[in-house]
Amino acid sequence: MKTEQVRLKDGRPARIRLLRPKDAESVLDYINAVTAETDCLGLESGELDWPVEKERRFIKSHRKADNKLAIAAEVDGQIVGVLGFTGDEKRRMRHTGELGITVKRDFWGLGLGAAMMAYAIGWAQSSGVVRKIGLRVRIDNERAIRLYERFGFLREGTIRRQFLVAGTFHDAYLMGLKVDPLNDDSALTGRDDGS
Numbered sequence: 001m002k003t004e005q006v007r008l009k010d011g012r013p014a015r016i017r018l019l020r021p022k023d024a025e026s027v028l029d030y031i032n033a034v035t036a037e038t039d040c041l042g043l044e045s046g047e048l049d050w051p052v053e054k055e056r057r058f059i060k061s062h063r064k065a066d067n068k069l070a071i072a073a074e075v076d077g078q079i080v081g082v083l084g085f086t087g088d089e090k091r092r093m094r095h096t097g098e099l100g101i102t103v104k105r106d107f108w109g110l111g112l113g114a115a116m117m118a119y120a121i122g123w124a125q126s127s128g129v130v131r132k133i134g135l136r137v138r139i140d141n142e143r144a145i146r147l148y149e150r151f152g153f154l155r156e157g158t159i160r161r162q163f164l165v166a167g168t169f170h171d172a173y174l175m176g177l178k179v180d181p182l183n184d185d186s187a188l189t190g191r192d193d194g195s
Ligand SMILES: CC(C)(COP(=O)(O)OP(=O)(O)OC[C@H]1O[C@@H](n2cnc3c(N)ncnc32)[C@H](O)[C@@H]1OP(=O)(O)O)[C@@H](O)C(=O)NCCC(=O)NCCS
Pocket: 038, 040, 041, 101, 102, 103, 104, 107, 108, 109, 110, 111, 112, 113, 114, 115, 135, 136, 137, 138, 141, 142, 143, 144, 146, 147, 150
């Protein structure tokens, strides 16, 4: 997938691009920063302590697989947003996977979440493999839910006690988007069973 130039709502230019192995260290710094900015993520601040080499391998595996994606939003050469999609390994489920997205708090509400989501859905539609994007979101995360619903995600269920944050359990919505390939000669075909 190509790098996409976008414009923030305040007029500044930004880029949406694939993560590269050499981003590994910046991505770890980025994750440590964003996990300290919100309680809405599964990962706690300071929890991700894996080495740069492991992050490099993670990025490489996402670049290689046809059902994985790892992208960044970049402003002034800095990573200010990351989106990841990890497809299942099993043959009967490799058309599905889970998406995670974060944007640095200073950049919330400027359209980067939407820009990364549009990129990811476009990638999924032309992947020839991905037919369903799933995610879990805290039910009080209104900004994220609004973003997902804008792109057509539906609430498929509620998972009780998904998160435990500072002694309080939080429920999550399981949300999903069906993905239809852009062309009919996609390698993977399937019919819905009507349910
Ligand atoms: C969720 C997140 C990725 C959204 O990114 P973003 O760059 O702020 O998203 P955008 O600016 O593209 O759009 C956000 C949408 O929420 C809306 N919004 C803004 N403030 C809002 C609020 N207080 N309540 C509800 N919706 C709000 C925006 O108006 C926009 O919708 P619209 O374009 O239909 O108006 C970002 O806020 C974030 O990283 N949050 C912390 C991590 C997180 O919660 N990740 C998701 C875990 S499931």
